Amino acid sequence: MIRPLLPALIVLTQICFPLALQGDIVDTLSGLFKSANSKEISKSFSSSVELKVNEEEDVYPKAQAEQIIREFFTKNPPSASAVVHLINTNPNYRFGVLALNTKNGKFRVAVTLKKTSGTFFITELRIEPDK
Template sequence: MTRLFIPALTIIAYFMPLKYMQGDIVDNLPALFKAGNAKELAKSFSSSVELNILNEDDVYSKAQAEQILRDFFNKHEPVNASVVHVIDTNPNYRFNILSLTTKSGKYRVSVTLRKTNNTFFITELRIEPDKS
């Protein structure tokens, strides 16, 4: 019985979507920014996202926001990301501040998330030079 259980569990884990194994997007933000993974970040974008990247500010569709973030990562290759501050006292709202180190400098990343249908979606993303 045990010989069958471990391989079966391995197969289930392999085919299970990554989002179910890693928790919600809030827990994964530092790893996604460190990897410069615009595609995975965009999966958690709301249908429209307010982006403010290096003083370029506008509201974009999910696809446009992904492309703009990908362009940022291509120009500023991430090296490290860490959590600076988290606000999670409201069950429908979260706010995270990350420190993003890239090969071209250090940035402060602010991420606003709102809950819709029991899932948090990124509604606002700001990337600005770190002033510290």
């Protein structure tokens, strides 16, 4: 009785397990924002990132984008971060919105990720004051 169920269970695990992990990159980023870990966040940057922090917006290389994020965290030390919106219906695209509480106020962080060579990379990051 158990033998016929084993292959079905294995197939189900292979299908469902990757789907369960799809939101993990945005959840992980939320934790990195809470801990103000610009170095780890930048590991998820693509080679160039469209970055908007408050009113400054441009496309930056990975290293410069990390510096800008580090400066933001220096001026606005985070106290909490939570995922408020997540789009993970496309296997090659993720979009998440984080609510970031800092010592100087609340911010809305929008993150766009695209999959390249099996890994998600941040292509766009927007940090704006929460309205």
